[in-house]
Amino acid sequence: MMDRYLVRYFLAVIDHGNFSKAAAACNVAQPTLSVGIAKLERGFGTPLFRRSNRRVELTAAGARLAAPARAVEASFAQAENAVRGSAASVPLRIGVLSTVPAEWVEAIARRLNDNRPGRLEIVEGGERALHERLRRARLDIALTIIHPSVDRLESEPLFSEGYSLALSADHPLARRTTIAAEELAENAMIVRRQCEVLSETSRHFTERGVRPHFSARTNSDLRAIGYVRAGLGVTVMPDCFQADGMTRPKLEDFHHTRTLGLAYRSDLDRSQEELARSIAILSETIDHLIR
Amino acid sequence: MMDRYLVRYFLAVIDHGNFSKAAAACNVAQPTLSVGIAKLERGFGTPLFRRSNRRVELTAAGARLAAPARAVEASFAQAENAVRGSAASVPLRIGVLSTVPAEWVEAIARRLNDNRPGRLEIVEGGERALHERLRRARLDIALTIIHPSVDRLESEPLFSEGYSLALSADHPLARRTTIAAEELAENAMIVRRQCEVLSETSRHFTERGVRPHFSARTNSDLRAIGYVRAGLGVTVMPDCFQADGMTRPKLEDFHHTRTLGLAYRSDLDRSQEELARSIAILSETIDHLIR
DNA sequence: CTATACTATAGGGAGCGTCTATGATGGATC
DNA sequence: GATCCATCATAGACGCTCCCTATAGTATAG
Known part of the structure; x- marks a missing residue:
């Protein structure tokens, strides 16, 4: 049925020149992408790539698909931006525990600013203050101490020390x-x-x-x-x-010991998807900092 | 992630004015579509429709999404057409058993012509002749007698009489x-x-x-x-x-008795998807005729 | 107040997208 | 020419999630 993920696989192969790198770029394993392209080709009834052991190149049919496929991705992006429109002006509010090193906060702020559209607000505070702000929906995500007790918030532990x-x-x-x-x-x-x-x-x-x-x-x-x-x-x-x-x-x-991690509300009016992306960026940044 | 099927659900709701009809149009159950729209709304963090018991109407965010969503579907259609390009000139070859009523053949020809792009070729013949043509890949699909023996062809029985x-x-x-x-x-x-x-x-x-x-x-x-x-x-x-x-x-x-149904090759060079769509149209047409 | 039309929620089942492990192929290197 | 390396394909298992049926909730109409 030519689903969106297949379009992405297809474009990734074009952009990276081979299946393996394309798979990595899509965050999937190589066989997954291989099957995906095969599915496209079966669907269309014609090969899209000519595989050689050195490189992969587009067939005529593949070349015809390339531009429209980019149009598909572009139109998705446009649709997603369109609906955000108004919401984009709402800043993402991140709480950071006071006892987190300043360099970390700096790195986090930089990464979020670079990889995410829209304004950013960082609030420092103690564990209790952050928790309270989260509870009152005055924060979107907090980097703070995670306790086993689930006190009505979602949380994702990142590391213990x-x-x-x-x-x-x-x-x-x-x-x-x-x-x-x-x-x-x-x-x-x-x-x-x-x-x-x-x-x-x-x-x-x-x-x-x-x-x-x-x-x-x-x-x-x-x-x-x-x-x-x-x-x-x-x-x-x-x-x-x-x-x-x-x-x-x-x-x-x-x-x-303390376990630091991300806490956030799951019932947010803010976009789940934006939240998920921000969380991913945060958790990746921290992973990088602790090694 | 705003997948393609969600776009279709969204557009169907706009076009049909309520969830139930939209679900029918998408060939899914109403709860499925309900969940799908909810997923979109969760993803964007904002409602897309204002539900009342009489009708559903777009919210501001939904209205912003409407046009780009149509663009998404249009771009998919364009991509799919683009790659067919050359293949479109190959006609779809349907074999029909001689002992099938002429009105049926007429109805089938009309439905295929209306719901499918590209040329159409209809071949009449006896059971053996059709089978032979299929075997030699001179036919794409045959409406003929289906026997339990699986003689290397895919087949889909439709009805017995x-x-x-x-x-x-x-x-x-x-x-x-x-x-x-x-x-x-x-x-x-x-x-x-x-x-x-x-x-x-x-x-x-x-x-x-x-x-x-x-x-x-x-x-x-x-x-x-x-x-x-x-x-x-x-x-x-x-x-x-x-x-x-x-x-x-x-x-x-x-x-x-005889069992009529569709026989076709599964290892076709023709597009699987086009084949599947043609088979669906055929089987639906016959279903309609026998009742 | 019942009937009707509509959407939301719950829970189970099945399909398929993804994974790891392995195979197959062909060019590069010694 | 045998070996290595890089590449894509295939196989089988796992798990997510899409979809279903059944049911509840809610507002409008008669």
Whole structure:
């Protein structure tokens, strides 16, 4: 019946010159695309490509189909744009957990801007604030901590990580992989006030008889990192924070973890499809960042 | 993803003004179409139709989609025509069994001509001749007798029928539903030379001691019917022949049947899709004729 | 208030699009 | 000329989703 996906396969083969690359471009396996083209050819009763082992070239019938096939794809694109029309002015609102590295947020913003039409709004906030905004439909997607409890939101976990110490690179214990709380008794500490495990951290130290004094309290991870590198003190942060001049040894017996992922409403008035694409972009970006 | 079938559903709703008729036009059940439109609306994140119980009307977004959607369908049609281009000059060759009523052939020819682009060739012939032509790829489809044996051809049975007598409406036995061979001893008979069960018929009579004389021999069913109505004699024909001035009582204990259907090659160089459409048209036409 | 016409929802079944694994083919290389 | 590499085709299994029937919900008409 010459369905849309077949048109895409066909155009991909033309554009990439062979089946394998075309398949990759369509996000399908090579045999899938092979079958797809065969189906088109069966449908039309005539070959569309002349296959040689070196390259694939259009037959006469294929050449006649090429331009109209592009017209098909173009008309689809036009139709999809037409209906968005008004909706395009509604910005996509992304919430990002405050305790996500600034570079990550930057990368996310760049990728979304480049690969998606329409305006973008980024909101930072703590876990609870983001959750609340989502619940009230003030956000479309949030990159935040995902809990097993399903609290009425869709969610897609992306990765889990622990928390570890942040030490200046010239700290005496900087090269150690694991450090016990007791060894840090003499160190000043920097308080990241927005930290999700702040109370757990403080309990961890007090339970081991360590009562450090606090050299700084800040809401900004960037500043906290600055303080650490300046030798002002040590702190505990999610593993994903990395910077030159700073090492990240484990804090012994501190096993808290967080799972970051995307949370979103499924009952949105916004386009499901746009949402899905944005989610895909986000998740791909993060995948790329954590490796 | 806004697939092609969804575009068709959408346009059908616009054209028919309600979901139920649109579904019928698309050959799907109403819930199917309902879900399809819902899927489009979910995909776009906005309603396309305003439903009232009396009619459905386009929303603003739906109205924006309407024209581009038609463009999509048009571009598909154009693409499909483009690739046929050369193939369109090859006529579709239909074989029709000689013992199929002339009105049927006429109806078939008309339907195919109206609903299908390209030239048409109709060949009449006996069962064996048609089969031979099919085998040699001199025919695309044949409306003929289908046997359970699968002799390398695809086939689609359409209906089975028996054979019965054909009597002039003013024949003394015309109102009877069943007549025994013996009762026809004094009648003249018309020989339809092309009849598939000619030898079985003649044996049926001779075995019962009836040796009628033959008032006419013809290859034309139309003429045979004319002779019957003129009172020249009686004959045996497939049940499907019906005409004013002629009745069709059963011949007692004559239980032969034939199954008419479509036979075709599956390994054709011709377009599978065109073939499938032609077969669908044919089978629909016959369905309509036999009721 | 019943009857009618229409759309939405639920749940099961089947077709087909997709996958992985494997085969087949032909050009390049030593 | 044997081997390797790149390419497309085929086979069989899996799983998604399109489609169905049955049913509910809702508004208009008589």
